[in-house]
Amino acid sequence: IYKYTAYSEYISNYLTTINRKLQKSTYLGQTTTYMSQNMKKTIGHRGIDPTGETTYKKTTSSALKGAIQLGITHTVGSLSQKPERDVLMQDFEVVESIFFPSEGSNLTPAHHYGDFRFKTYAPVAFRYFREMFGIRPDDYMYSLCNESLIELSNSGASGSLFYLSNDDEYIIKTVQHKEAEFLQKLLPGYFMNLNQNKRTLLPKFYGLYCVQAAGKNIRIVVMNNLLPSSVQMHLKFDLKGSTYKRRASAKEREKAVPTYKDLDFMQSMQEGLLLEGDKYNAVCKTIHRDCLLLQSFKIMDYSLLVGIHNLDQAREQASEEAVAGAADQRRPQGQKSLYSTAIEAIQAEAGMASLYESLTGGIPAWNSKGERLLVYIGIIDILQSYRLVKKLEHSWKALVHDGDTVSVHKPGFYAERFEKFMCNVVFRKILCKFILSISIKKKQNFLGTPLYHLTQTIFDSLVTFFPHVSTMQSGRPDLLPKNTPSNAVGQTTETAASSSLGKPVFTPTSQPPPQSEDTSRSVGVDLYNTFSREQ
Secondary structure (H helix, E strand, O other): OHHHHHHHHHHHHHHHHHHHHHHHHHHOOOOHHHHHHHHHHOEOOEEEOOOOOEEEOOEEHHHHHHHHHHHHHHHHHHHHOOOOOOOOHHHHHOEEEEEEOOOOOOOOOOOOOOOEEEEEEOHHHHHHHHHHOOOOHHHHHHHHHOOOOEEOOOOOOOOOOEEEOOOOOEEEEEEOHHHHHHHHHHHHHHHHHHHHOOOOOOOOEEEEEEEEEOOEEEEEEEEEOOOOOOOOOOEEEEEOOOOOOOOOOHHHHOOOOOEEOHHHHHHHOOOOEEEOHHHHHHHHHHHHHHHHHHHHOOEOOOEEEEEEEEHHHHHOOOOHHHHHHHHHHHOOHHHOOOOOOHHHHOOOOOOOOOHHHHHHOOEEEEOOOOOEEEEEEEEEOOOOEOOHHHHHHHHHHHHHOOOOOOOOOOHHHHHHHHHHHHHHHHEEEOOOHHHHHHHHHOOOOOOOOOHHHHHHHHHHHHOOOOHHHHHOOOOOOOEOOOOOOHHHHHHHHHHHOOOOOOOOOOOOOOOOOOOOOOOOOEHHHHHHHHHHHHO
16 A cells, blocks of 8 residues: 555656646747647657657667667677687676777778767677577678668657668667666576577577767667568557557557557457467467566566468469569578578478468468468567566556556466467467368358357268268257168269269278267267278
């Protein structure tokens, strides 16, 4: 009670101070309209200068991109001259620094971005991480420094800047001081986890750097890119498993490809994303393992980023071969890092994937309409620990709303809720490939159908391939008849020997054994045995 009272008083005093400042500015003739316009231009440390260029901590985006590329070029080049060795515990605490004067020096080239200092955190440890994922130093430096970085417009609620490498491999994100500090503490455990399992949905960190310019520290992290820009994302979701204020804003919905949230997913995709059995098991197993790791580090408030590419919808826009060719040019096979795609991260095989699916690395899925999808997933925003500020935030939100539905929660509860939501609501297992293929061909939606009618519909479709199952009891479609007449078996064999296409489906060399006298035997078991035998 004392904590709640103190926190409420703090909020009350803060709001009172803001109100006084607003009244004072109005008294002086400064309207709040001007203030609101400035607030719209500034989100966190991100702002816009008078020329319209994006700034971060009053450093222009162009200057920041140039400093990042100069710094990475120098640090990767100097690191390649050092001999390779095992990673030691003290390597996680090393910070290397180099000064870049605008006129140049013996170690640095001249540039026009202004003087700055570039820091590299744990260079030996991150070199090991990159080697673990098959990233060579020259490829890493070429991807990030050969051509200008692409600034992404969607900065998110945190106000961070996002840059994309020109070859679509890496994302560079500005992080806050607490996040960078937490990542440094996380590195030893992160190193141990990667040694045990390289296939994970967690972010793959390839470098942590800091640019000191104009008296400000701008910390950046290099990660793998989850959503390839060569693939059109028809839907995007940021999912946490919570429902409190988890709906995309009106401003977000105005974008070409909005990032929807949990309530939007539950409303628009009530049946979820349908995966084959092995894919579903692999996704849930990977999420479970990652949640246990995040819980052990006391991490919460992370999200699952889901990008959905609709293959049937994209086919109307361009042929599959043309799109695959474009993807091949965009992502050269030689520069592709290991375990970087969604299908690799969940320890599953792509199966009978097309050229386009194998190039982009999406997880094959279907929606309730039977449309083919490629799903790209990854866990993001894992640098939020359950600190005092987060504890106060949870306590304050729990006072005005159901505490179990807010996004900020204890790591153990958060991980359990996250896993249940992903494996029960977002992803669902298909009954079998055969039933799915029939549902797509006949354009039928089996989801939401009562079990009795579902069974009858499926068996009506199967009669074409297995005519002898049509002799089931009229009152109980789930049971086979007690006795099958011998002449019916002969007719069944003759009918099944030729399909509507004039090709033999199956031609058994001997008559099938008579059915059992047990009337409680399930049709599903007999169908499975018959299908396996005749196949």
